[in-house]
Each structure stands twice: as structure tokens, then as C-alpha cells.
Amino acid sequence: MAEDVPFGPGADKAAWRAWAHGKRASLDWPDLSEVIRASLRTFPPLRHASTVLTYLPMEQEIDLEPMITSGLPVHWVFTRTPDEGPLTIHELTHPLEYNRLGFRQPRESAPYVDPHHVDIVLVPGLAFDLYGTRLGRGLGYYDELLSRMRADTVFVGVTPAALVADRLPSDDHDIAVHWLASDDGVVGVAKSAG
Secondary structure: OOOOOOOOOOOOHHHHHHHHHHHHOOOOHHHHHHHHHHHHHOOHHHHOOOEEEEOOOOOOOOOOHHHHHOOOOOEEEEEEOOOOOOOEEEOOOOOOEEOOOOOEEOOOOOOEOOHHHOOEEEEOOOEEEOOOOEEOOOOOHHHHHHOOOOOOOEEEEEOOHHHEEOOOOOOOOOOOOOEEEEOOEEEEOOOOOO
16 A cells, blocks of 8 residues: 655645656566456456456556456457547557557557446556545546446456555546455455545
8 A cells, every 4th residue: 555645635636646656666567567467367357257448558557468368258448548539449459559648559440349348447547545536647538438337337446556545535527446456456445434
């Protein structure tokens, strides 16, 4: 869990983003990715899902790509960030393209997948808290996408344990995840007291 937070509980998202960016630079991403992938491979909901939405990692993100070829009997689909408009979901076809933000993604011509077909979403973030609040990069793409999923879709935040805080600031439009997959395993989030 997060340590060395240099500010009080009333800090805003900008302070938490600065903290998360600072912490991320010191983490061993390949080792953390391997540990988290191992935990996810044994996560029962993932093993029994039909369609799983994941992401292609940016620098300093957990790399889940090796899971695609790991033999799990699921249909993997991927996010695409268009130049304008909301995130879309696509099959992974080659060649990929680089988004304006610098990460790889399916091309616009890749087959589209309806969000209602997704059983589990593996969600990246700068940081998460014990209640499933996700701190993103401030553009709102993932919150908007998660709002379009079925009510029974399972959201799993994927993060190093060092980036899990006790409590992060949250806005009305923020959508919490149900589980956290970290180097401490895959655990359900705490229930909010208020």
C-alpha cells in the first residue's frame, strides 16, 4: 500500500497525480508485471469470463500482453483512444497504430466490439484506493467507457501495491473498480462507509 504521502487527506487530484508520477519512476515494472499477471491467471472470474477488455501498456504501466497468449480460454479485446470522442473497443488486429499520446492501439478499421459483450475490464490507472477509486490521467476516458458497460461487468484495477492509497479524492462521475490486482494479489475493494 502507498507510503510517504507528502500531503494531508484533503489533497486534490493534482497533488495525488504528482505523487503517483513520482512513485512510478522508482518501480520495477517488468517484475511487478510478472507477479500481477500470475495473480490474474488464477483469478476465478477471469478464468470463467467469455470476453475480457484490456489495454496495451504505456510506459510505467503493468504489462498484461503476455496473458493474451497464455492459454486462458477468453476472448481478449482492447481499448482504442480516437483523436476525438470516447474510447472504443476493438479486436486486436495487426498492424497496430500509435496514438497521439504515444501508446499502441488497434486501428480504427479493426472490428468494433459492443461494450455490452464485455464480462471483465482490466483497468489501468495512475493510482487506486482501498475503495476502488481510480485516479486516471484527468481526461475521463475510462469513467465514460465504464459507464457504458453492463451492470454485471466486473472492473479490476491493475496497479502496483505501492500505488494503492487509503483514500483518493473522487468526483460524482468517477466509477470505482470492484477488485484490485496488485503484487499483493487480487482482492476485493472495501465497502464505502458513506
